[in-house]
Each structure stands twice: as structure tokens, then as C-alpha cells.
Amino acid sequence: MSPTTYLEAIRQGIWEEMERDERVFILGEDVGIYGGAFKVTEGMLERFGAHRVIDTPISESAIVGAAIGAAYMGLRPIAEMQFIDFISCAFDQITNFAAKSRYRWGAGVPMVIRGPSGGGVHGGPFHSQNPEMYFVHTPGLKVVAPSTAYDAKGLIKAAIRDEDPVIYLEHKFLYRRVKEELPQDDYTVPIGKAVIRRPGRDLVVLTYGAMVYIAMEAASELVKEGIDLEVIDLRSLLPLDKETILESVRRNNKVFVLHEDTRTGGIAGEIAAVICEEAFEYLDGPVLRVTALDTPVPYSPPLEEFFLPKVPDVLKTARMLASY
Amino acid sequence: MPTKTQLHELYYWMQLTRILEEKLVALYRTGKVVGGVYTGRGQEAIAIGTAYALEKDDLLAPMIRNLGSLLVRGFCPEDALAQYLARATSPTRGRDCNLHMGDLGKGVIAPISMLGALIPVMAGAALAVKIQKKRSVALTYIGDGGTSTTDFHEGLNFAAVRKVPLVLVIENNGWAYSTPVARQTANPEFVIRAQAYGVAGFQVDGNDVLAVYEAACKAMDHARQGNGPVLIEAKTMRMRGHAEHDDAWYVPRDEIEHWKTRDPVDRFERYLRETGSMSEEERNTILRRINGEVDRAAELAEQGPLPSGEDAAGGVYHETT
Numbered sequence: 062m063s064p065t066t067y068l069e070a071i072r073q074g075i076w077e078e079m080e081r082d083e084r085v086f087i088l089g090e091d092v093g094i095y096g097g098a099f100k101v102t103e104g105m106l107e108r109f110g111a112h113r114v115i116d117t118p119i120s121e122s123a124i125v126g127a128a129i130g131a132a133y134m135g136l137r138p139i140a141e142m143q144f145i146d147f148i149s150c151a152f153d154q155i156t157n158f159a160a161k162s163r164y165r166w167g168a169g170v171p172m173v174i175r176g177p178s179g180g181g182v183h184g185g186p187f188h189s190q191n192p193e194m195y196f197v198h199t200p201g202l203k204v205v206a207p208s209t210a211y212d213a214k215g216l217i218k219a220a221i222r223d224e225d226p227v228i229y230l231e232h233k234f235l236y237r238r239v240k241e242e243l244p245q246d247d248y249t250v251p252i253g254k255a256v257i258r259r260p261g262r263d264l265v266v267l268t269y270g271a272m273v274y275i276a277m278e279a280a281s282e283l284v285k286e287g288i289d290l291e292v293i294d295l296r297s298l299l300p301l302d303k304e305t306i307l308e309s310v311r312r313n314n315k316v317f318v319l320h321e322d323t324r325t326g327g328i329a330g331e332i333a334a335v336i337c338e339e340a341f342e343y344l345d346g347p348v349l350r351v352t353a354l355d356t357p358v359p360y361s362p363p364l365e366e367f368f369l370p371k372v373p374d375v376l377k378t379a380r381m382l383a384s385y
Numbered sequence: 386m387p388t389k390t391q392l393h394e395l396y397y398w399m400q401l402t403r404i405l406e407e408k409l410v411a412l413y414r415t416g417k418v419v420g421g422v423y424t425g426r427g428q429e430a431i432a433i434g435t436a437y438a439l440e441k442d443d444l445l446a447p448m449i450r451n452l453g454s455l456l457v458r459g460f461c462p463e464d465a466l467a468q469y470l471a472r473a474t475s476p477t478r479g480r481d482c483n484l485h486m487g488d489l490g491k492g493v494i495a496p497i498s499m500l501g502a503l504i505p506v507m508a509g510a511a512l513a514v515k516i517q518k519k520r521s522v523a524l525t526y527i528g529d530g531g532t533s534t535t536d537f538h539e540g541l542n543f544a545a546v547r548k549v550p551l552v553l554v555i556e557n558n559g560w561a562y563s564t565p566v567a568r569q570t571a572n573p574e575f576v577i578r579a580q581a582y583g584v585a586g587f588q589v590d591g592n593d594v595l596a597v598y599e600a601a602c603k604a605m606d607h608a609r610q611g612n613g614p615v616l617i618e619a620k621t622m623r624m625r626g627h628a629e630h631d632d633a634w635y636v637p638r639d640e641i642e643h644w645k646t647r648d649p650v651d652r653f654e655r656y657l658r659e660t661g662s663m664s665e666e667e668r669n670t671i672l673r674r675i676n677g678e679v680d681r682a683a684e685l686a687e688q689g690p691l692p693s694g695e696d697a698a699g700g701v702y703h704e705t706t
């Protein structure tokens with residue numbers, strides 16, 4: 062068996078759920094005939110037909126709104142944003158309609174909104190964004206961001222089966238760059254569960270998405286200096302797996318957060334607060350963060366490279382923390 | 386009717402756009418462009434016919450296929466190439482890509498990628514014109530696909546209610562990426578929408594630069610005189626893929642072949658020849674000039690340095706010196 066890419070894993074996950082459950086359907090721009098701008102829905106129109114693979118007008122608000130309406134009627138919609146950046150055009154439907162529905166009148170909205178996020182591909186300010194925190198700030202939503210092909214498949218399935226609206230962020234830098242052998246059997250990855258990618262004994266970095274690979278690379282450097290870095294892949298940002306985070310902090314006593322999102326208002330701040338509230342007495346140093354700059358995502362390669370967190374940034378922070 | 390000099394200018398802008406885009410595609414094929422290339426091939430007459438009708442103090446907001454409008458408004462070929470090559474010497478200093486550039490000094494407002502977003506903004510520019518009692522008009526564009534956005538509706542309705550001098554051009558090129566107009570709207574007569582919003586509307590052959598120019602002059606007069614916005618539907622065809630990575634396999638071949646016979650540059654050239662408005666010698670002089678300018682621009686753009694990483698920081702807010 063050959064390894065499956067991250068992109069193919071998402072496609073397989075959607076495909077299998079559509080085979081398994083006829084309530085599942087997908088809607089978005091160019092998802093039908095074209096198979097999606099990145100080919101995530103390739104072949105689905107032919108297999109499942111035009112009533113389950115729907116090419117929409119360029120109307121993000123209507124794509125999400127229609128998904129909400131269909132969810133009320135018992136269907137399981139998957140709304141694709143051609144680039145996740147365009148999710149801003151559907152902000153009201155997501156944060157006011159979908160997110161508040163169950164709380165206000167008991168009507169759940171089981172739906173998935175998914176699309177390519179993240180930078181590193183020189184897409185410029187409107188094709189590279191990480192919009193997670195707009196939604197992490199919204200009670201009623203769930204937000205997931207897989208980093209491996211295994212998780213990409215397991216989490217899309219879990220998201221489709223979930224009873225609440227899930228924002229599923231697929232990192233476009235990883236689409237074809239990461240791959241692995243996947244199990245033949247049906248499996249899901251639970252929403253709200255982090256995973257330890259690399260156990261360590263000295264300090265722990267909490268991260269997700271493409272930054273997991275930066276953390277792993279840094280860890281193999283640090284080992285040479287006698288610093289044993291634990292790497293935790295959050296996988297879900299809302300809900301956060303506090304248990305795994307706190308357990309690791311209690312063991313390692315030193316912690317920093319690494320994210321590709323910009324610094325101010327990023328998930329690092331929230332995590333630091335949780336740690337201070339619930340594990341302060343276990344800390345041997347400050348909770349630090351390594352993040353992108355507080356600017357839009359710039360386009361030109363040297364600018365984008367400077368903007369994004371890199372291995373040396375992680376090394377610097379890890380060394381500083383280790384010295385406490 | 387444009388004078389002979391104006392006809393020659395229009396021809397110059399049409400060919401400059403075409404030849405510059407061909408250069409851009411060539412640079413793309415050799416791997417020099419950072420990201421994708423979006424051309425307006427086959428749609429040059431719309432960008433140029435409308436921008437050429439603008440007066441000095443008017444405002445323009447281009448979309449991605451409106452390279453011609455930017456050139457007419459004073460951006461130079463090197464600006465566009467440097468943007469696509471992500472150079473420090475580009476108008477955005479490498480911060481944004483392709484034609485995402487503006488210059489308030491030139492009356493040009495830079496677009497964002499989100500389709501439709503320019504329409505409310507240009508409605509606001511036109512509102513300011515009215516408040517400030519100026520006689521400018523605001524011109525912007527939207528594709529057939531972009532008409533399906535929230536902002537298209539809100540922006541045009543707002544402009545209509547406030548009766549501001551906005552000229553909105555719908556470039557109906559038949560396709561929005563792989564989506565044909567029939568899956569974009571149940572009423573493909575976009576010009577009908579003018580009536581729905583209570584504004585003036587014209588339909589024009591988007592591949593006839595003189596027809597576009599005439600419609601644009603009429604629209605701008607109307608708006609300038611305080612009669613409110615005008616919607617122009619320009620019918621045309623996207624002659625390439627969505628961007629250069631896309632070979633547009635989903636577009637029927639005969640549709641492309643049909644539109645090839647109506648190529649706006651060829652048509653205008655034929656018109657100029659048949660009406661005796663441009664001699665072979667005059668034509669060659671213009672083309673020689675353009676080729677020289679484009680080659681020089683490519684050289685300059687390629688010589689331009691990439692920005693240095695630290696330039697990514699700062700500039701987000703007003704900085705006092």
C-alpha cells in the first residue's frame with residue numbers, strides 16, 4: 062500500500078462519510094465539475110451526483126446559511142470555502158446563526174465548514190490567513206486543525222458526525238507535503254483531544270497545524286544540546302484539551318506555545334491563562350510564545366519567511382526557557 | 386467620436402496590455418513569477434474603454450483582469466511586473482501580490498481578493514465626492530461571478546439610494562473559474578439588475594473598444610450630472626483559464642473558437658485599417674515603442690531586489706516620525 066497524502070486523507074474521509082450516510086452532502090464554489098480548487102472533492106460529482114455535490118454561486122454567506130438550513134432539516138452539510146480567507150464573508154451566518162442556535166432554541170446545527178488555511182506558499186494577505194481565533198472566541202462552535210494525514214481523515218469524519226458546527230482548518234502547506242500509511246478500517250479522531258507527538262522531560266511546546274513540523278525539527282536539534290522537548294499537537298483549538306496540556310505542564314514544568322497565527326489574541330494567550338489558573342504552582346518559568354508577527358501575511362518570500370515562526374525562533378525560546 | 390490621436394492612444398493601450406500580459410505569461414512559464422498569473426486576455430477593451438473615459442480627478446478601483454485600467458491611470462508596466470515578481474521595487478514593496486496595488490495620488494484604490502468588496506468602498510468614494518461637491522466619478526468592475534456576493538447587492542443598493550456617482554461595470558465573461566453563468570444566476574441578463582436597483586443600465590459589446598468607450602462616456606456624464614449610479618454590462622469571454630495554472634478544459638472548445646473571431650485587439654486593428662485611421666507605418670511605430678517599453682520594464686523589474694525580511698514588520702499603523 063502506498064502512503065496517503067494529507068489532501069487525499071481529507072478526500073477519503075469525506076468520500077467514506079458520503080458513502081456511509083446519505084444525509085451528508087457538500088456545497089461550495091467549483092466543488093463539482095472542477096473537483097475543488099485544490100481537488101479535495103475530485104470525482105465526487107461523478108460518484109454522488111449533482112444533488113449531493115453542489116456547485117454554488119460565489120456567495121459564502123449563502124453557502125453557510127444554506128448549510129445551516131439544510132442541517133435543521135436533518136441533512137449533514139459540508140460547506141467548502143475555496144480559501145478559508147473567504148470565511149470572513151460568511152461571518153454573520155457562522156457566529157450568529159449557527160453558533161447561537163442550540164443555546165437559544167435548542168436546535169443543533171450539525172455541519173462542517175472547511176477550507177485551506179495557512180501560509181508558507183506565498184499566497185499573500187488574502188490566501189494565507191489563519192482565521193481560527195475569530196471562531197475560537199465564539200461559544201457554540203468547534204475548531205479543529207489537523208497536522209497529519211491520519212488526523213486529517215479522522216477529524217473530518219468526527220466533524221461530519223458531530224452534532225454541532227465544526228470549523229475544519231486544513232493547512233494548504235501540508236496538502237501534498239505530508240503523507241503516511243492509513244488504516245484500512247473506519248476510524249475517527251475525537252474532537253477536543255490533543256496528542257503527544259514527541260514525549261520529553263525538560264519542557265513542552267504546545268502547537269498545531271504546520272507548526273508541528275517546526276517543533277519536531279527543533280526538538281531533534283535540542284536533543285543534541287541535552288534539552289528534551291516534548292511536542293504536543295493540540296489538534297482541536299475549541300474545545301481545548303486542558304487535561305493533556307495540564308498533565309504535561311505538571312510533568313515538564315516549563316511550557317511555551319508555538320503558532321502560525323499572529324501574536325496578539327492568538328491561542329497562546331488563552332493557553333497561558335489556563336495554565337496560570339490551573340497549574341501555576343508547577344511552573345518553573347514563564348509561559349512563552351513563538352508566533353507570527355502582528356501584521357497581515359505578506360506575499361514576497363523573504364517577507365513571509367520573516368513573518369512566520371521558524372526553527373531558530375523555537376530554539377531560542379526553548380533555550381531561554383530551559384535556562385530557568 | 387474619438388479623434389485620430391485618441392484612436393491611436395486607444396490602440397497603444399490595447400496592445401500595451403496585451404503584450405505586457407504576454408511577457409508576464411512568459412515570465413511565469415520560466416518560473417520567475419511568485420504565485421499565479423491572471424490575465425485579462427480578450428477583455429482588454431473593457432478595461433481600456435472605461436478607464437480612457439475617466440477625467441483627471443476621477444477614481445478607479447481595478448479588479449484582477451483590469452491591468453489596462455491601471456496602465457491608463459498611470460501605473461507603468463514595471464509596476465505590474467515587479468508586483469508579480471514580488472520585488473521590493475513594486476508599489477506594495479512585496480507586501481501584496483499581482484494587481485493589488487493602488488495610489489490615492491492617481492485616484493486608484495487597491496482591491497482585496499474578496500470579490501465584491503470594492504463596490505461598497507467605491508460607493509463610499511462616490512459619496513465623499515458628493516459631500517465634497519466635487520465632480521468626480523468612481524469607476525469599478527465586477528465579474529459575472531462576483532455579482533453573487535453580498536457586497537455587490539449592498540454596495541450597489543447603497544449607491545443607488547444615495548444617488549452617488551458610481552459607475553459599475555459587470556464584465557460578463559461567461560465563466561467564474563469553472564462555473565458558467567447559468568449556475569451563477571437564473572437571469573443571465575445582468576443589465577436587468579439596473580432596473581431592480583433603480584439605476585441607469587447599459588449593455589455593451591465588451592469586445593468593441595469604441596462601443597465600450599462610448600458607453601463609459603455616457604455613463605460618466607450621467608453620474609457626473611448627479612443622476613446617480615450607472616450599471617454597465619459588458620459582454621465578453623475569458624480567453625484563458627481562471628489563471629495560468631488552469632487550462633480551462635471545462636470550457637467548450639467551440640465557445641473559445643467563436644470568441645477568437647471577435648478578438649478585441651484584432652477587431653480594433655481591422656477597424657483602424659479599414660477606416661484609414663492608422664497606416665501600417667504608424668502601427669509599426671506604436672508596436673515598436675510598446676515592445677521596447679515592455680522589454681525595458683521586464684529588465685528593470687527583474688533587476689529589482691527582493692525585499693529584505695525585516696521589512697515585513699511595521700507599517701500596520703500610522704507612524705509619526
Ligand SMILES: Cc1ncc(C[n+]2csc(CCOP(=O)(O)OP(=O)(O)O)c2C)c(N)n1
Binds near residue numbers: 121450528623
Ligand atoms: C468572496 C470570494 N469568494 C471566492 C473567491 C475565489 N475566487 C477568485 S476569482 C473567482 C471567480 C471569479 O469569477 P468572476 O467574478 O466571473 O470573475 P472572472 O474571473 O471571470 O474575471 C473565485 C471564485 C474570491 N476571490 N472572493
Ligand SMILES: [Mg+2]
Binds near residue numbers: 561
Ligand atoms: Mg467571469
